[in-house]
Amino acid sequence: MAKLTFLxxxxxxxxxxxxxxxxxxxxxxxxxINKKGYSPAEMVAEDKCIGCAFCATMCPDCIxxxxx
Amino acid sequence: xAVVFQKPKSLADVPLHYCPGCxxxxxxxxxxxxxxxxxxxxKTIGVAPVGCAVMAYDYFTVDMIxxxxxxxxxxxxxxxxxxPENIVFTYQGDGDLASIGxxxxxxxxxxNENITIIFVNNAIYGMTGGQxxxxxxxxxxxxxxxxxxxxxxxxxxxxxxEMLATLEGPEYITRVAVNNVKNVLAAKKAIKKAFQxxxxxxxxxxxxxxxxxxxxxxxxxxxxxxxxxxxMLPYYPTGVYKDRTAAKxxxx
Numbered sequence: 241m242a243k244l245t246f247l248x249x250x251x252x253x254x255x256x257x258x259x260x261x262x263x264x265x266x267x268x269x270x271x272x273i274n275k276k277g278y279s280p281a282e283m284v285a286e287d288k289c290i291g292c293a294f295c296a297t298m299c300p301d302c303i304x305x306x307x308x
Numbered sequence: 309x310a311v312v313f314q315k316p317k318s319l320a321d322v323p324l325h326y327c328p329g330c331x332x333x334x335x336x337x338x339x340x341x342x343x344x345x346x347x348x349x350x351k352t353i354g355v356a357p358v359g360c361a362v363m364a365y366d367y368f369t370v371d372m373i374x375x376x377x378x379x380x381x382x383x384x385x386x387x388x389x390x391x392p393e394n395i396v397f398t399y400q401g402d403g404d405l406a407s408i409g410x411x412x413x414x415x416x417x418x419x420n421e422n423i424t425i426i427f428v429n430n431a432i433y434g435m436t437g438g439q440x441x442x443x444x445x446x447x448x449x450x451x452x453x454x455x456x457x458x459x460x461x462x463x464x465x466x467x468x469x470e471m472l473a474t475l476e477g478p479e480y481i482t483r484v485a486v487n488n489v490k491n492v493l494a495a496k497k498a499i500k501k502a503f504q505x506x507x508x509x510x511x512x513x514x515x516x517x518x519x520x521x522x523x524x525x526x527x528x529x530x531x532x533x534x535x536x537x538x539x540m541l542p543y544y545p546t547g548v549y550k551d552r553t554a555a556k557x558x559x560x
Contacts, residue, residue, distance in 0.1 A: 243309060254329030254522075254529040260489055278328065293313035294489045300333030301324055306313035 242291025244283055247303040251280035257295035257304065263288045266295055316340040318349050320369050329529020331486045331519040332360060335428055336367055338492070339399065342500040343370065346507065352395045353387055355380040357409075359401035360434040378409020381416035384423045395506055397424040402443040403433040406468050410442075413472070420477040420511040424502045427468060430519040431540060438524030442466045445543055450524070465543065469516045473549035479511035481550040485518040487536040491546070510553060518544050 251274055258266045258281060265285045274280045283289070291308035315321070318340035326332045343349050352370040356362060358377035365372035375383040380398035388396040405413050405427050416423065432450055433439040440450040440457055443465050447456040457465075469483045480502060484495035495517055502513035518540050520532035527535060548554075 242312075250323050252328035256329055256529055256533070259530055259533075276323075291312055296313040297489050297492050298334065300326065300328075300330055302315045302319060302333060302337050304313065305311065305315070307309040308312045 241287065242289045243307045244286075244289065244295070245305040245307070246281065246283075247301075248280045248282075249275040250301050250303045251278060252276065252301060253278035253280055254300065255281065256298045256300065257281050260294040260298040262292065262294060263290060265289045316344045318343040318352075318369050320367050322366060324367060325363060326360065327523045329520075329522045329532065330360070331430075331517075331533075332428065334486050334492060335399075335426065335495070335517050335519065336364065338486075338496045338499050339397070339426060340368060341496060342503050343368075345500060346503055348395045348503070348507070351393065352397065353391070355384045355387070355396065355398040357398065357400040357404040358435075359404045361399055361401060361428065362435065364399050378404050378407065379412055380404065380409065381412040381421070381423065381425060384425075385416055385419075385421045388421060388423050392422075395424070395503065397426060397503070397506075399426045400428065401434065402427070402429045402431065402441045402468075403436075406442045406466050410466075413468075414475070417472045417481075417512050417514065418475050418477040420479065422506055422509055422511050423513075424506050425512075425514040426499065426502075427514055427516045428519045429468070429516055429544065430521040431465070432521050432524050434521050434524055438521070443468070443544075445539060467544065469514070469544075469549045472514060477512060478514065478550055479552050480505050480513040480548075481516075482514075482548045483516040483518065483544060483546050485536060485541060485546050487518070487520070487533040487541075494546070505553075516544075518546070 296304035522532040
């Protein structure tokens with residue numbers, strides 16, 4: 241199983257990672273805001289994650305670290 | 309567990325000032341990854357443009373210099389000629405490279421200066437608030453073309469890669485995009501090759517990256533990437549427009 245680490249406070253909530261994920265593991269948080277005032281991306285289905293790093297590839301702010 | 313993806317070392321650990329969903333961040337990362345993988349962090353000098361990427365000097369952990377608007381290829385020429393052992397790259401937008409800096413770009417290409425140019429084409433002036441750029445598409449609505457770009461009045465968009473590829477000078481001219489994972493990976497390969505060419509002393513390498521500007525296009529980041537695919541890429545097709553070494557090898 242893969243492990244994703246988010247630098248949540250740098251997230252701008254653009255959602256490009258959510259669209260890039262082939263397994264639908266990510267979502268934009270609905271009840272959380274970060275230091276910048278954005279709703280950050282978060283993992284919602286860790287068990288489905290295959291560690292393809294597509295999310296990190298599309299993240300414009302480079303906030304995702306992927307371990308596998 | 310092994311790390312399969314992390315922030316490259318050549319990208320500074322600071323928040324980027326770009327708008328949410330701006331592909332500048334992706335392109336910055338690709339440049340930083342290329343610098344890391346080629347092991348040239350200690351001897352690279354970057355030239356920042358005027359435009360949204362004006363503060364690129366804060367984001368790369370290499371030596372950076374800021375050029376006057378559009379003059380990055382001229383500045384890079386000076387640096388490379390006086391310090392040929394350094395790797396010199398410029399990072400420019402379409403308002404910078406294709407408008408005010410067109411002369412510097414064309415002549416640097418014609419002289420086959422041994423520099424690397426990353427040209428980000430998002431068909432609009434981003435930093436100044438969304439005015440029409442030389443690369444804005446026919447019919448594209450911008451602040452200064454509220455009824456859409458009228459080609460009879462404003463002329464046709466400039467296809468920089470196609471134009472430069474007609475010159476004898478340049479070594480490598482290619483166009484890539486960053487609208488999906490596949491294209492981002494292809495873009496990374498092209499950017500790395502552009503740096504590799506300079507290390508090998510082959511000459512002028514320009515990578516045009518078709519990018520997006522969600523804020524000034526008035527779209528969400530998702531819509532903007534879709535628009536890149538449906539509207540921009542048909543007008544600005546990706547591909548290698550000139551690769552002198554490969555052409556020579558194919559002849560032999």
